[in-house]
Amino acid sequence: MPLLSLNDLHVALGGRTVLEGIDLRLDRGEIVTLVGPNGSGKSTLLRAIIGAVQPTRGQLVRQPGLTIGYVPQRLAIDATLPMTVTRFLNLPRRHPKQAVRQALEQAGVPGLSRQQVTDLSGGQFQRILLARALLEQPDLLLLDEATQGLDHRGTADFYRQIESVRRELGCAVLMVSHELHVVMRASDRVVCLNRHVCCQGTPERVISSPAYRELFGADTADTLAFYRHHHDHSHHDAPANPPAPSAAGASHLEATP
Numbered sequence: 278m279p280l281l282s283l284n285d286l287h288v289a290l291g292g293r294t295v296l297e298g299i300d301l302r303l304d305r306g307e308i309v310t311l312v313g314p315n316g317s318g319k320s321t322l323l324r325a326i327i328g329a330v331q332p333t334r335g336q337l338v339r340q341p342g343l344t345i346g347y348v349p350q351r352l353a354i355d356a357t358l359p360m361t362v363t364r365f366l367n368l369p370r371r372h373p374k375q376a377v378r379q380a381l382e383q384a385g386v387p388g389l390s391r392q393q394v395t396d397l398s399g400g401q402f403q404r405i406l407l408a409r410a411l412l413e414q415p416d417l418l419l420l421d422e423a424t425q426g427l428d429h430r431g432t433a434d435f436y437r438q439i440e441s442v443r444r445e446l447g448c449a450v451l452m453v454s455h456e457l458h459v460v461m462r463a464s465d466r467v468v469c470l471n472r473h474v475c476c477q478g479t480p481e482r483v484i485s486s487p488a489y490r491e492l493f494g495a496d497t498a499d500t501l502a503f504y505r506h507h508h509d510h511s512h513h514d515a516p517a518n519p520p521a522p523s524a525a526g527a528s529h530l531e532a533t534p
């Protein structure tokens with residue numbers, strides 16, 4: 278049984294259909310990225326999965342006992358409120374000390390427990406939100422543009438952390454991202470959304486599909502291909518984050534550096 282399956286899912290907000298006929302299945306251990314233009318329904322889809330919005334038609338079937346960790350697009354914290362990271366992670370309910378320590382380690386920020394939340398950098402705060410989601414021991418981790426506002430390095434580091442979380446916990450990850458060039462390396466599958474699912478498959482298949490090119494432009498697809506070249510040779514300056522091997526059977530888009 279899949280962790281989650283959406284069958285012909287429709288969602289209407291304010292009397293307008295924003296998601297239409299969504300069929301999607303998520304299995305344990307896979308990293309799936311949702312891409313799509315602004316307003317295409319990506320956040321709404323995540324919110325439907327956590328139960329914050331109700332489908333108007335279709336089915337959303339969760340594996341019994343499924344636990345979901347959710348990292349929202351943004352979270353406003355009252356800057357005048359003194360609060361340590363540990364205290365923040367224990368809201369709204371307390372967790373054992375060991376669990377908090379472990380979540381911070383898994384999020385890649387083991388040393389931040391006593392830091393004031395308001396003193397954290399943007400990248401550190403996103404890691405704390407990730408730790409908060411990991412406290413739930415999720416089978417499925419949902420990330421809604423979790424790297425918004427981070428620089429290129431911070432973004433790449435964050436996605437590397439997500440891959441390590443997936444390895445350690447064996448959870449599935451569904452993430453919304455606009456940073457396609459970075460996400461390409463970390464995703465097993467890309468789902469392109471524009472109210473309905475336009476196309477889905479391995480990153481290579483999606484960027485070369487006509488539906489994707491129509492939405493984002495052929496230029497974007499060609500630029501992205503550059504980021505996923507395959508190394509059968511060595512460089513003098515090895516990249517800090519070498520591209521992951523491509524999935525078997527994927528169409529091969531290659532650019533020479």
Ligand SMILES: Nc1ncnc2c1ncn2[C@@H]1O[C@H](COP(=O)(O)OP(=O)(O)OP(=O)(O)O)[C@@H](O)[C@H]1O
Pocket residue numbers: 290291295313314315316317318319320321322
């Ligand atoms: N509470 C609401 N009431 C009415 N319409 C809404 C509501 N929330 C979202 N919408 C509309 O639903 C559509 C999808 O919004 P959503 O936030 O899911 O898109 P998105 O793909 O995540 O966008 P972005 O990339 O800009 O974050 C948009 O047209 C938005 O205006």
